[in-house]
Amino acid sequence: MSEIYLNDIAHGRSGDKGDTSNICVFARKPEYYKIIEREVTPEKLHEFFGDMVKGEITRYDLPSLGGFNFVMKHALGGGATMSLRLDSLGKSMGSAIMRLKIHVDEGEL
Amino acid sequence: MKKIAIGGGQGFWGDSPDAAIHMIRKGDIQYMGCDYLAELTLSIMAKQQLKDPAKGYAPDFVTRILQEAGKEAWQKKIKICTNAGGMNIQGCVDAIKKFAAGQDMKGYKIGYVTGDDIKEKIPQLLKDGWTFPNFDYDGDFAQILDKIYNCNAYIGHEGVEELIGRGADVVVTGRAADSALFLAPLAYEFGWADDDWDNLAKGIMAGHLLECGGQGAGGNYMYDWRNVPRMDELGFPIAEFTEDTFEITKAPDCGGIICEQSCKEQFLYEVLDPANYVTPDVNVDISRATITQVGDNRVRIENIHGKKKPDTLKLCVGYHKGWKTVSMLSFAWPDAYEKAKYCADIIMKKMKRRGMHADDVHISFIGLNSLHLGVADMSEEVLKNLNECVMRIAVFSEDKSECMKIIPEISPMQLNGPPGASFFGGRAHVQEVMALWPTSIPRDAVDVRTHLIEI
Known part of the structure; x- marks a missing residue:
């Protein structure tokens, strides 16, 4: 078993709706879908993002697109208009999630 | 076809x-x-x-x-x-x-x-019993009534x-x-x-x-x-x-x-x-x-x-929320982050002494963690080799005068703080903070009309 960054097997984009951030994450190859499905759970993301995301995290699975949509409430420090963050729109949430370290078995990559 | x-x-x-x-x-x-x-x-x-x-x-x-x-x-x-x-x-x-x-x-x-644009219709809708519930946070619509900039379906x-x-x-x-x-x-x-x-x-x-x-x-x-x-x-x-x-x-x-x-x-x-x-x-x-x-x-x-x-339409309500000031100073190697952080600490100590009442303060370091925040790599190795780092302090208050208190404290840090501080992005100024009230209204409250003119 080895530890890799989600970035090694996935790509995606983040957007904002008020204080809600959504990040879509797609497998770079079809066979990576299962790894993301197993490794990137709302529970893990809560632990990973800690204080950055104060609300509920929901994962929507989209096998026909080879990806997932993560919807995170109260995730932008108040949202585009009120946030004191440099990145008030959460444009870099999409790359932040790619820092998540995940476990893969030998032969999975 | x-x-x-x-x-x-x-x-x-x-x-x-x-x-x-x-x-x-x-x-x-x-x-x-x-x-x-x-x-x-x-x-x-x-x-x-x-x-x-x-x-x-x-x-x-x-x-x-x-x-x-x-x-x-x-x-x-x-x-x-x-x-x-x-x-x-x-x-x-x-x-x-x-x-x-x-x-x-x-x-x-x-x-x-x-x-x-249904801003003019708000009083009637309230009278009719529509409460404009906030979908994201608790809150009473009545409290923002006199602060609304726009209300569009x-x-x-x-x-x-x-x-x-x-x-x-x-x-x-x-x-x-x-x-x-x-x-x-x-x-x-x-x-x-x-x-x-x-x-x-x-x-x-x-x-x-x-x-x-x-x-x-x-x-x-x-x-x-x-x-x-x-x-x-x-x-x-x-x-x-x-x-x-x-x-x-x-x-x-x-x-x-x-x-x-x-x-x-x-x-x-x-x-x-x-x-x-x-x-x-x-x-x-x-x-x-x-x-x-x-x-x-x-x-x-x-x-x-x-x-x-x-059956309802989403409503975009923008209202005045308060004020913010964003201040920045940049620092270079060696110990760029340590200097920037120390500088932020000094400024916040001064603000405490001046009695600044901020409703929210956000401190981050551009070049290090201002984008990825808590998930940024803050390892010893990264900090040691950092070429440069920008201290960024953002302050929010509903009271404009509170946001002004930090402004005169920034530039003196170039002479009175850790070595090498340089001004970044010009003198800070107070900006208005607007907020959104995510809500909805019944479809029939909106009277859509079409118009056509010819040159």
Whole structure:
């Protein structure tokens, strides 16, 4: 078993709706879908993002697109208009999630 | 077989006009949609209009697109739908009239849709018992009543579709939903009924893929950004429809990329539940959708479904929330972060002594953790080798005078703080903070009207 960054097997984009951030994450190859499905759970993301995301995290699975949509409430420090963050729109949430370290078995990559 | 192509000309207010102009000149399109409104844009426009009644819309649509290529679009019978009207639809229409008259475009037809601005109706709606519940946070609408800049309903495609049917060459709206600008011409051309949910959903998703301009054609593209061709001449996406097919492509002879990955990244952009992507026109289900490469810079989108539209309309309410000050100072190696952090500590100690009452303070370090915040790599190795680092302190208060207290404390740090502090971004100033109140209203509270004039 080895530890890799989600970035090694996935790509995606983040957007904002008020204080809600959504990040879509797609497998770079079809066979990576299962790894993301197993490794990137709302529970893990809560632990990973800690204080950055104060609300509920929901994962929507989209096998026909080879990806997932993560919807995170109260995730932008108040949202585009009120946030004191440099990145008030959460444009870099999409790359932040790619820092998540995940476990893969030998032969999975 | 009938084929209709519609291009995405603008992704936001301030976007480059290059791709839209190129598309008019070189693309095989019959329609173009230009989206100017993000969530807060109307509040900014409303504030501008308070200072100058002639403002309040996106003048770029006229000065940067129509002036350059509007006449050519008209001659080629390319019709343009836009929400550039913002808070001042009449002002935008007047500017278009002036442009068309100036370019001798006799017979040019300008359509516009009003009714989304319902600020004047708030007292009556409250009297009728509507409570304007906040979907994100607890709160009493009554407390923001005297602070509201704008209150606009997201309206659907019907008005725009009607005006296209009446021969409009350009249609201007206020807060029409972004994707409605694109759905309208498709619904008109293919005769989709207002309850043809599956087809309406396809039209909405075409709008969704186009409404962010370059982001649908290789801009902001994580998958393989290094290899996007000619990003300096990025083309914007074009949706092509027949009775049976829905494809995305782009104009010839421009940069950018249309492939499965570029479309997927935009497909879910700012979508919450993919099985219930709610718009004023239809509740879209993309949970089983597929995106397939079918040619060079061409993908086909399939398996989109629609369900009945909601009974209420989403409301965009922007109001005054308070004030903020953002202050920055930069530091260099060695110990760039340690110096920047020490400087922030000194400033905050001083602010405590001055009795600053901030409702919120956010401290971060640009070049280190201002974007990735708590998940940034703060390891010893990274900190040790940091070439430079910018201290950033952001302060929010409902009281403007509290936000002013920090300003005079920043520049003295260059002489009175850790070594090498240099000013970054000029002297800090207090900025107004506006907030959104996410809520909805009954559909029948909105009185959408269409208007058509001819030059």
